[in-house]
Amino acid sequence: MSWNTLSDKQPYIVKLLTNSIRKERLAHAYLFKGNKGTGKKQVAIQLTKAYFCRAREASEPCDDCSDCKRIDSGNHPDVHVVAPDGQSIKIEQIRKLQKEFSYLGLESKSKAYIIEHADKMTTQAANSLLKFLEEPGQKTIAFLLTENPHQMLDTIRSRCQILTFAPQSQSELSYTLQETGYSKQLAQTAVALTNDQKEAEELLNDEWFVQARKNVLKLGEELHERPHRVLLALNEYWHPHFKEKQQVGIGLDLLLLWFKDVFLTQLEEEQSIVFNDCQNILSVQALHSSQSRVQQQMMQVLEAKRRLNANMNLQLLMEQLVLRLQEG
Template sequence: MEKTWEQLEEYQPTVLKMVGNSLKKNRVAHAYLFEGSRGTGKKEVGLLLAKSLFCQQSQDFKPCNECANCRRISSGNHPDVHLIEPDGQSIKKWQIQELQEEFSKTGVESNRKIYLINHADKMTANAANSLLKFLEEPSSQTVAILLTEQIHRILNTILSRCQVLSFKPLAPKVISQQLTGEGVSSAIASLVANTTNNLEEARQLSTDSWFGQSRTLVIQLYETLNTRPTNAFFFLQDQWLPHFKEKEQLGFGLDILLLIYKDLLYIQLGDEEKVVFHDQIDSFKHYALQTSTRRISEQITALLEAKRRLSTNMNPHLLMEQLLLRLQEGLKFV
């Protein structure tokens, strides 16, 4: 289902406001550069801008997503809207030249033409120089939209000819709502949304059985530390380490455990809306009432220190044993 203007506005309010103002004032730039990390909606907003310029029944400046032009842009079949993707590992000179030849012709249905270049940072030097010539002599009815995750790889001469719009990482609430709308359980959606700000990666994690098992194991470790502390080291050996085998995986487990202790702080501060493990809130309240804010702060410090030491050559098994001792008794790392 195509995203509406309002839905994308939730993702990128600043960008949509700027694009909307340009459309309202009829001051659409000849060239835009949308930059930001993967999964932040750059391509969707680029297509939305194209629809706004071609929509047959827009309301104010917002496209309807339903007319023939909007539907053809969505399906990639509009004759005056062109999307360029890398050919293999890069965007080649011939692709830009082909675009130039196409745009030298009169528009099929109007004089307006739009092109989107996805992964513009992957242009070869020759392709970038060809595009630069194209940007230097813009037609009044031509709009270029360049998309990139690595703005530092874009030629300064190209940057200077584009209006740069920066796409911010998505807020956890936005990702969580999107995932639950797609059928993901609220418990998994909440954790995923606080693990990554990339919507595509969030979708992958939400269906990853390893991720779901990680969540369960972290909760079990926390409960074991509180209810059966003498079993914690057995749990570490029997279940934790076999699951979090690699350093990166172990770091991920520590990140999830850190979210639990942050939840305890939110509960103590009466800020329950920020709790990530909302399905565990009753048991967490019980634990939160039995400890102090200072103690939780010490445990968070211990987790952050363990994360730091994980990046060194310290043995993961020893690191986790020392962490468990510190989480239980407030002991210092040795």
């Protein structure tokens, strides 16, 4: 890993940190906040390597000395990584860390620690760490990583330099998810709804979501092909699947994506559509409908979302929506 590679994901953060390394102005404690998959740990490791490396050039660690190699393989004696033990990070884990730090650095007289999911520290663990952050006895550098900064103690946050990691772009996130093994179609759909990797994975691991996508595609097709039976379709496969308000919300978001895809097809921007496994059906609808009608349909779905938030009856809301979508 080089700063250059990391810079693709987090240009601002890399610039700031490499500057600090060159000027030898690193903070004693950093709080990295950002979604899963934004590179927080990779940046922490890279900075740790730059901090320890004996053959560093400017801000770039050599990746070849014994310090770099041992940090990469996770067994450097002066670099410690703490992660939740089960649901939380417990006080024993922080005490163990403090004990390690009470010995002088074995080789370099410097030490570094990375706390993953730092928001999962119990109150006792957090208070114990707090004392530790207040009295950095020697040359140390701390990285606290979190996806939920608001669940951390203010007193801890105020002792760290806070860096916000930018969320992944839709295409990056889709690519990451596909590498994890999800199909392109499903990954694209999930990232169209959220740019948080964790939330996207939760959707993708949920059979309900996979079926919801199928049902929305079916409804999208039927609205056009068999408009006379859409009310029947609602009873057949919409109402039984989208029972809760939050589920209807996801259904409406997906339906909005459907009309957006029709619109993009009309604009000949097929490379941007989400439901690329339905390109043929989308093309037919794009051809048989006007741009203004499709825009109107998108507005109607948005209006339904507004009514959903106003707690309208879920079945009635959908029935009114499909009737309006057929008008034109």
